[in-house]
Amino acid sequence: xxxxxxxxxxxxxxxxxxxxxxxxxxxxxxxxxxxxxxxxxxxxxxxxxxxxxxxxxxxxxxxxxxxxxxxxxxxxxxxxxxxxxxxxxxxxxxxxxxxxxxxxxxxxxxxxxxxxxxxxxxxxxx
Numbered sequence: 001x002x003x004x005x006x007x008x009x010x011x012x013x014x015x016x017x018x019x020x021x022x023x024x025x026x027x028x029x030x031x032x033x034x035x036x037x038x039x040x041x042x043x044x045x046x047x048x049x050x051x052x053x054x055x056x057x058x059x060x061x062x063x064x065x066x067x068x069x070x071x072x073x074x075x076x077x078x079x080x081x082x083x084x085x086x087x088x089x090x091x092x093x094x095x096x097x098x099x100x101x102x103x104x105x106x107x108x109x110x111x112x113x114x115x116x117x118x119x120x121x122x123x124x125x126x
Contacts, residue, residue, distance in 0.1 A: 007026040010112060012102060026087065027060035034063035036063045042092050043068065047115040050076040056083060071118040 016022060027034075039051035052071040055061035071079075092098050 010071050011052060011067055011071075013070070014112070018067070020067075021061075022100050023097055024100060026058060026061040026092050026094055027062070028058045028062065028094055030063065031058045034058070034066070038066040038068055038106050040077060043058050043070075045070050045114070049073055049113065050078050052079065058083065058087075069112045071123050072119075074117060075119065097117040 012022075035041050035053070035057035038053035038057060043051040045051065047070060049070050051068055052075075053062060053066040053068045057063070057065055057066075086092070090098060
């Protein structure tokens with residue numbers, strides 16, 4: 001396993017609650033197809049925000065069957081940046097396995113997004 005980093009805690013924690021694995025394999029070459037499969041244009045958005053998925057679209061595990069939720073646009077942009085930095089800083093390359101971890105578990109929202117961005121820290125600082 002190459003590295004470990006944190007990302008979108010609500011969707012990840014919901015995925016883990018379903019008994020799914022925390023180890024992912026980078027598969028950036030599948031990103032576009034995975035994102036389309038997990039978050040198609042027909043994805044229902046109650047609050048006109050964005051679809052986010054876990055496992056990430058940039059993994060071999062992403063795509064069909066991924067856990068999807070509507071999230072604030074700010075959060076989705078921040079998490080994308082966190083993921084990209086995590087790949088770079090962790091030296092995670094195509095085909096590498098890595099462990100996803102949640103930092104600050106007490107800061108995780110206790111339910112999916114309901115139209116109000118409740119993040120305590122609204123910045124994109126990782």
